[in-house]
Amino acid sequence: MKFFVDTADVAAIAELNDLGMVDGVTTNPSIILKSGRNILEVTKEICSIVSGPVSAEVVATKADEMIAEGRKLAEIAPNITVKVPLTWDGLRACKVLSGEGRMVNVTLCFSANQALIAAKAGATFISPFVGRLDDINMDGMELISDIRQIYDNYGFDTQILAASIRTVNHITQCALVGADVITAPPSVIKALANHPLTDAGLAQFEKDWAKTGQKIL
Numbered sequence: 001m002k003f004f005v006d007t008a009d010v011a012a013i014a015e016l017n018d019l020g021m022v023d024g025v026t027t028n029p030s031i032i033l034k035s036g037r038n039i040l041e042v043t044k045e046i047c048s049i050v051s052g053p054v055s056a057e058v059v060a061t062k063a064d065e066m067i068a069e070g071r072k073l074a075e076i077a078p079n080i081t082v083k084v085p086l087t088w089d090g091l092r093a094c095k096v097l098s099g100e101g102r103m104v105n106v107t108l109c110f111s112a113n114q115a116l117i118a119a120k121a122g123a124t125f126i127s128p129f130v131g132r133l134d135d136i137n138m139d140g141m142e143l144i145s146d147i148r149q150i151y152d153n154y155g156f157d158t159q160i161l162a163a164s165i166r167t168v169n170h171i172t173q174c175a176l177v178g179a180d181v182i183t184a185p186p187s188v189i190k191a192l193a194n195h196p197l198t199d200a201g202l203a204q205f206e207k208d209w210a211k212t213g214q215k216i217l
């Protein structure tokens with residue numbers, strides 16, 4: 001399973017990238033706002049760090065304008081993935097941009113039917129939002145599982161990019177049901193290493209090692 005980082009925090013991306021944890025990056029208008037940076041500049045900087053797909057989202061609502069924005073964003077670097085919303089205009093833009101050989105991430109997916117039509121429109125990635133479904137008392141992971149089955153039934157090669165990942169348990173469940181990619185904030189990816197028994201075990205080893213009076217270096 002690939003790990004994308006859901007942030008425009010360049011320092012956090014670089015830190016995780018050094019550990020080999022970054023297969024790509026996703027951004028959206030809210031993430032750009034949080035970064036306080038210009039979209040073109042910060043996206044270019046991210047692309048200079050990460051060689052995998054970097055999603056940059058269009059903000060127009062009409063297909064023609066989305067296509068023009070997508071082409072401009074794609075000029076930033078060869079690994080730009082143009083992110084479009086799951087509307088009919090977004091799907092039109094997806095069809096045109098993917099037909100030009102560009103990677104397209106169709107975002108704001110909340111149903112299996114939406115995922116089905118995104119695949120038919122040539123999406124490289126579909127982004128179902130797990131956490132936002134859980135927020136309204138629906139089952140985000142059930143959606144990932146349904147999309148997996150539908151894509152496998154018909155051999156669609158659109159990759160399932162599980163988004164709106166809020167917890168480490170979401171990541172475990174995504175791995176179990178076969179999401180191709182998860183995108184999560186740096187804090188959630190870093191929390192994957194945490195376990196209280198690891199902390200307790202390490203504390204005990206440190207205590208006992210001190211009693212030996214030995215040194216390795």
Ligand code: E4P
Pocket residue numbers: 006026027028107127129131132163164165183
């Ligand atoms: C995905 O591409 C989105 O940027 C993101 O995962 C949304 O997450 P949120 O629901 O926590 O804002």
